Amino acid sequence: MRVVLDTNVLVSALIRGGKPRKLLNGLLGSEHELIISESIIEEFSRVAADEKIRNYVNEDDVVAFLQTLIVKATFVPLRSRVRVFNNADDDVLSTAKEGDAELIVTGDRHMLALKRLGRVKILTVEQAISTIKAAR
Numbered sequence: 001m002r003v004v005l006d007t008n009v010l011v012s013a014l015i016r017g018g019k020p021r022k023l024l025n026g027l028l029g030s031e032h033e034l035i036i037s038e039s040i041i042e043e044f045s046r047v048a049a050d051e052k053i054r055n056y057v058n059e060d061d062v063v064a065f066l067q068t069l070i071v072k073a074t075f076v077p078l079r080s081r082v083r084v085f086n087n088a089d090d091d092v093l094s095t096a097k098e099g100d101a102e103l104i105v106t107g108d109r110h111m112l113a114l115k116r117l118g119r120v121k122i123l124t125v126e127q128a129i130s131t132i133k134a135a136r
Helices: 007-015 018-028 038-048 059-072 089-098 109-114 125-134
Strands: 002-005 033-036 103-105 120-123
Touching (some): 002 007, 002 018, 002 089, 007 018, 018 125, 038 059, 038 089, 089 103, 089 109, 103 125, 109 120, 120 125
Parallel strands (some): 002 103, 103 120
16 A cells, blocks of 8 residues: 655654554555655654754654655655645645555644545544555
């Protein structure tokens, strides 16, 4: 299964662990594929540099996390733009489209309200874990 994680899920996996980290580790260590784009990495880097986030992790933690993503995820170039929200969430949608993803995982209510982008399902972390388990 090809999956795009929204920045909020990646940040949660970095600082909190729990289900977001379980999902990320499951994607990176299995037959499933984490799809990512330069735009998602750039947004993650901006968010991870915020002082509030740095209360939980240091620079070395962020660098190690990014290195793991860069090595293990599948990068896709964004050749076209999906325009729904007119913000960084459109890059997540575009990454899913360009990466032929089956799932987008997010905690953003406005994205979850879409439910789908074409054939791509938009799910919470918990829903994604259940869906991926069922696909085995």
